[in-house]
Amino acid sequence: MNTMTEVVYKKVLVAEDSSVIQNLLKKILLFENCKITSAKNGKSVLDKFESEDYDLVIMDINLPLLDGLSATKQIRSGKTKKANIPIIGISGNAKNLPVSEFFEAGMNEYMQKPLDYDKLIELVKKYTDKHQ
Amino acid sequence: MTEHTLMKDIKGSILVIDDNEINRKYVKTVLRNLYRTVHLAEDGFKGLEIAHSQAIDLALIDIQMPKMDGFECHDKIRKALGFKIPILAITAFSDSKSRDKFIRYGFNDYIAKPIKPDVLKNTVQYWLDELNEKASLDEEEIHADFDFKIIEELKRYAQPDELLELYNEFVEETKTLNQKLLFLQSADDHTEILSILHVIKGNAGSLGFAKLSEVVVQLESDVKNEIDISLAERINEIADYSSNIFSDYTGQLNLNL
Numbered sequence: 001m002n003t004m005t006e007v008v009y010k011k012v013l014v015a016e017d018s019s020v021i022q023n024l025l026k027k028i029l030l031f032e033n034c035k036i037t038s039a040k041n042g043k044s045v046l047d048k049f050e051s052e053d054y055d056l057v058i059m060d061i062n063l064p065l066l067d068g069l070s071a072t073k074q075i076r077s078g079k080t081k082k083a084n085i086p087i088i089g090i091s092g093n094a095k096n097l098p099v100s101e102f103f104e105a106g107m108n109e110y111m112q113k114p115l116d117y118d119k120l121i122e123l124v125k126k127y128t129d130k131h132q
Numbered sequence: 133m134t135e136h137t138l139m140k141d142i143k144g145s146i147l148v149i150d151d152n153e154i155n156r157k158y159v160k161t162v163l164r165n166l167y168r169t170v171h172l173a174e175d176g177f178k179g180l181e182i183a184h185s186q187a188i189d190l191a192l193i194d195i196q197m198p199k200m201d202g203f204e205c206h207d208k209i210r211k212a213l214g215f216k217i218p219i220l221a222i223t224a225f226s227d228s229k230s231r232d233k234f235i236r237y238g239f240n241d242y243i244a245k246p247i248k249p250d251v252l253k254n255t256v257q258y259w260l261d262e263l264n265e266k267a268s269l270d271e272e273e274i275h276a277d278f279d280f281k282i283i284e285e286l287k288r289y290a291q292p293d294e295l296l297e298l299y300n301e302f303v304e305e306t307k308t309l310n311q312k313l314l315f316l317q318s319a320d321d322h323t324e325i326l327s328i329l330h331v332i333k334g335n336a337g338s339l340g341f342a343k344l345s346e347v348v349v350q351l352e353s354d355v356k357n358e359i360d361i362s363l364a365e366r367i368n369e370i371a372d373y374s375s376n377i378f379s380d381y382t383g384q385l386n387l388n389l
Contacts, residue, residue, distance in 0.1 A: 018334055024298055027289065028289040092330060092337070098234075100241055109254075113338060118285055
């Protein structure tokens with residue numbers, strides 16, 4: 001088998017409760033050879049994160065059951081190598097939180113909605129390329 | 133075009149006002165290789181002198197200072213630099229109440245002590261990027277129904293049929309959500325109303341429905357701050373505006389296959 005021509009998909013876990021934005025990100029990131037796994041609440045993000053290996057997490061802040069900041073802190077508190085996965089935070093910042101809190105929680109980047117898609121793609125490239 | 137937003141902005145000029153010499157040196161050590169200049173001041177008076185004589189892109193102000201505290205210092209520096217320049221508080225208070233207090237007072241953000249280098253770097257960079265974006269937005273002055281820049285960006289990443297499908301999904305979902313809003317309004321359920329407004333805002337903004345997003349943002353903030361508003365009327369307005377704009381969005385946005 002010729003592995004050179006095989007497309008290597010990057011595995012991205014997207015935590016976002018809006019299905020419109022989930023689908024939007026799916027379409028856009030497919031362009032970058034990303035395979036998206038969707039999670040619609042903070043608990044399911046953690047479940048999916050535990051049961052599989054990913055290259056990147058895109059995390060909305062405003063999630064049901066467990067918010068994106070708590071989910072990020074839980075991921076970072078892990079003892080295995082997985083705990084260092086790159087996390088890009090996204091949010092409409094409904095609660096008007098200081099941006100420093102997202103970084104304190106352990107996110108590598110933060111983007112305010114509406115998303116700048118060019119910048120998002122750049123960030124996805126930046127973190128997934130480094131990962132390989 | 134996208135590269136420069138990601139590259140560290142080496143032209144930034146930062147003002148740090150902190151009475152503690154170790155803190156000042158610490159902040160300078162973390163930031164000095166990333167930005168053109170890091171000015172240090174040991175009190176508000178020195179800081180103000182620098183703010184008047186130098187071009188400053190961002191200011192960091194310690195809250196607990198003896199001669200002039202961080203709040204008074206904020207007011208003076210804000211006056212000198214104007215409302216566009218980000219001013220961040222540095223503080224040992226970290227409970228959510230005092231945190232909200234800083235933001236409500238007029239600081240753009242705060243950085244908690246003990247300062248972590250990554251948090252400092254990332255937060256400063258975020259606000260400098262924000263400043264650059266605002267500058268370019270001002271030139272464009274978007275008050276139109278659509279933000280065509282977002283839509284053009286999307287067209288580069290998604291196939292026309294996929295994009296049309298996405299927009300259709302958004303339109304159908306928003307129609308349903310508008311119906312829910314009308315119902316919730318009669319039940320006076322503000323929590324659920326806020327959560328729906330939040331979803332519409334995010335979706336509309338992400339798909340380039342600039343004005344819809346803007347109107348929803350305004351209502352969201354008024355409901356949250358419990359400003360006396362005629363909720364029924366405003367929700368009806370949003371529903372009317374949406375159905376109006378949804379009647380020919382495929383033509384307006386050039387989405388037709």
